[in-house]
Amino acid sequence: MATSIDPAERLLNLLIALVNTHGRMTKEQVRASVAGYADAPSDEAFERMFERDKDTLRDLGIPLVTVTDAGHGDDIGYRIDLDAYALPAIDLTAAELGVLTLAAQTWQDRTMRGDTARALTKLRAVGQGPGATDLVAGLAPRVRSGGAVFAPLLDAAQARQVVRLTYRAASTGEVRERRVEPWQLIARRGGWVLLGWDRDRGATRSFRLSRIEGSIRAVGEPGAFDAPSPEQVEQAMAAWREGPARVATLAVLPERAEATRVRAIETPPDAPDWSQDPVVGPLVVGRDVVHVAFRNAWELAEELVGYGDAVLVLDPPDVREHALQLLERAAALAPAPRVDDDVAVLEVERG
The missing domain is CATH 2.30.30.520 (SH3 type barrels.)
Structure with missing residues (x-):
């Protein structure tokens, strides 16, 4: 028993046949020579299948042309307009290729990473010079995997x-x-x-x-x-429109939270000297005070709690409160640490 061909495979077979045909292909030739159409149990089923595939090709932007025989008006064939279908010559400047590189770096999800890498390799082969990556160094957007x-x-x-x-x-x-x-x-x-x-x-x-x-x-x-x-x-x-830009002040341990550090901005002229604050001063000793721009307090808090105690939120209060709420929820979900009975008795005796 012959194996039925998947509709997507049949559509690809039709596209390949029409691209490589000399002149045109009639419906009869398609049914007889393109793999997948022999599955049609009747003439009516073939007609529906073929019409559906033609519509799909056109919906995909493929220039499918209907060709009528000059001597026989009812003798209809089909072909792909190769001039309209072929990709024109690509001549990218280093700046244009750099922008494409920047866009591709957004797609770090494993389901698309390979496709974007292969596409960039092909584009770089026709681009101007190797300097495109240098033009966008440090500008890559950071989009976490889905x-x-x-x-x-x-x-x-x-x-x-x-x-x-x-x-x-x-x-x-x-x-x-x-x-x-x-x-x-x-x-x-x-x-x-x-x-x-x-x-x-x-x-x-x-x-x-x-x-x-x-x-x-x-x-x-x-x-x-x-x-x-x-x-x-x-x-x-x-809900996802950008709000007004704000500035958060963080106290960060050395060589920690690098992804946040790279977004640091210059110290605002009206920023207080936290080291002189009687309450906060002792907390920032041994830490770097870093200022970062943000637009959504919850999103920034979610990012910062991932660093644990490496980052302290000094300002603004709403980011600090959101971070504390997230940490409290995480602590509530965590199981209580198991204490060995012998250790517990020892601690009681010491007390």
Whole structure:
């Protein structure tokens, strides 16, 4: 029994055949010679299959041309317009290649890292000179990986398939399962965000991928919802618009928190001398006072608590409070350390 060919493979076979045909291919020639169309059980099934594949090629921007025989108007064939399909010669300046390099460095997720690296290698082969990387040194955006949930969410968004996910709210720490219609994945504030429709709450919502716990579970069939309107996407993105720039003051241990240090700005002229503060002064001894710009207090707090006691937040108070809340939640989730009975007795006797 012959093995059925996947629709994507059949579509690729059709594209290859039409690119390499001399003149044109009729439907009869396609059915007889392109792998995958022999699976059609009837003429009607073949017609539907072929029409669907033609529409898909055109939707992908591939210039599929219909060619009619001059002597027989009903003798129709197809080919790819090679002049329109071929990629024009690429001549990138060092600056242009540098910008592409900078953009590609955003994609550090393992699902896309290989593709961007291969694409850059090919572009550098036709670019001008080796200096492109130097032009953008130190400017690379820092976007944390979307982790294991990135690929299944991307697949679900493309398939318009509802998903179940377990989400931990940033402000309350509450963990709850959500049913979501995934719309888009966007990079915001150093991480990935899912925009979508929360079916349980009946409203647009955005979800930071780093706060999703466990795996993504697809629910129901693909095509379960329509693409969102521009107004719906705009509403979902509202929470992620950049607020006014602010400055945080941190006390950082030497040679620690390098990813934060590289964003340091000059000391503001009105910044206090923390070493002279009677309360804070002893805490900053042996530490570097670093000033960094930020726009979202919760996002900065999440970053800083990852450094543990290597970073102390001196100012502003809301970032410090958010960091303390996150640390308190983490401590509440951690199991109490096991104390050996003999050690406990010894400590009591010493007391």
